[in-house]
Amino acid sequence: MDDVPIPALLRAARRTYGSAIRAALAEVGCDDVPRNGPFVIGDVARGGTPLSGIIRELGVSKQAAGQLVDTLVLRGYLERSPDPDDRRRLTVTLTDRGRLAADASRRAVWTVDAELTARLGDECVTQARAVLLELIEIGDDRVG
Amino acid sequence: MDDVPIPALLRAARRTYGSAIRAALAEVGCDDVPRNGPFVIGDVARGGTPLSGIIRELGVSKQAAGQLVDTLVLRGYLERSPDPDDRRRLTVTLTDRGRLAADASRRAVWTVDAELTARLGDECVTQARAVLLELIEIGDDRVG
DNA sequence: AACATTAGTCAATCTCGTTGACTATCTACA
DNA sequence: TGTAGATAGTCAACGAGATTGACTAATGTT
DSSP states (O other), X not given: OTTSOHHHHHHXXXXXXXXXXXXXXXXXXXXXXXXXXXXXXXXXXTSOEEHHHHHHHHTOOHHHXXXXXXXXXXXXSEEEEEOSSOTTOEEEEEOHHHHXXXXXXXXXXXXXXXXXXXXXXXXXXXXXXXXXXXXXXXXXXXXX | OTTSOHHHHHHHHHHHXXXXXXXXXXXXXXXXXXXXXXXXXXXXXXSOEEHHHHHHHHTOOHHHHHXXXXXXXXXXXXXXXXXXXXXXXXXXXXXXXXXXXXHHHHHHHHHHHHHHHHHHOHHHHHHHHHHHHHHXXXXXXXXX
């Protein structure tokens, strides 16, 4: 099993979270969240975010981010509100439904995390987080 | 930094590999590999694969897999050859160009892996692999 | 021989994400 | 002050990729 490349592992591991989140959302009647929706919703849940924040987090073009927010607004998860400090900015916040979805999604992630910790222990998971962060760092270094 | 959800970390970490692979491919003139191409090519490189294997590996519909193989054949990376044992099956193999791409891609992954190991040490990385495998296992358990 | 299963294709559609061009606002410097 | 340039976001067109549904062909199963 040592020959499976790490990117493939990352991909498959992410699918575990992905389907857990999707299932949890469906359970609370939010079966119309687009693929990257949970990321955006989770992001926004951690504090009102300007679109540009979402762009950086997701690593997509601003148009794609805008579109994503569009559909999330349309489906009742998000609201755009103008930023009084900078009238170019549109800050994005959660609606009630958005909070519902954010909670469901967060719980799903937490459940998987808990299962993982139960199986391997706290330290192991913490260390894995560090490895992932380092991997991200490497990517940033290669670009910068 | 402990509040960043693991799925987001997985996503970002994977991007490190993704761009490294993409850059490496471009360097050897393979700048027309579709997004999931490296996975398929890598898979095939590890032994001729029937389409159904690719489907399982990627977790996509068989039509999507078929299409992906189509374009990879069209662009000169893969060849379809009938399986003598089962005439329904089309086994997929690499062309010379495919091998070139597979090598470049493998090297790119290896380079990132090496950098990671250099920064954190062998054990850490091995353990992270185990965590990822466990995560995949959890996903399988939830479905099965 | 009849039926179900498995492997894969074809065609239409849908969801995304991208690029290119544009407007509006803010910042900095002369 | 006012003008150049950077920043935030939108609009429109397009393209890549994945999905669903319906189909053919080969295999296996009774």
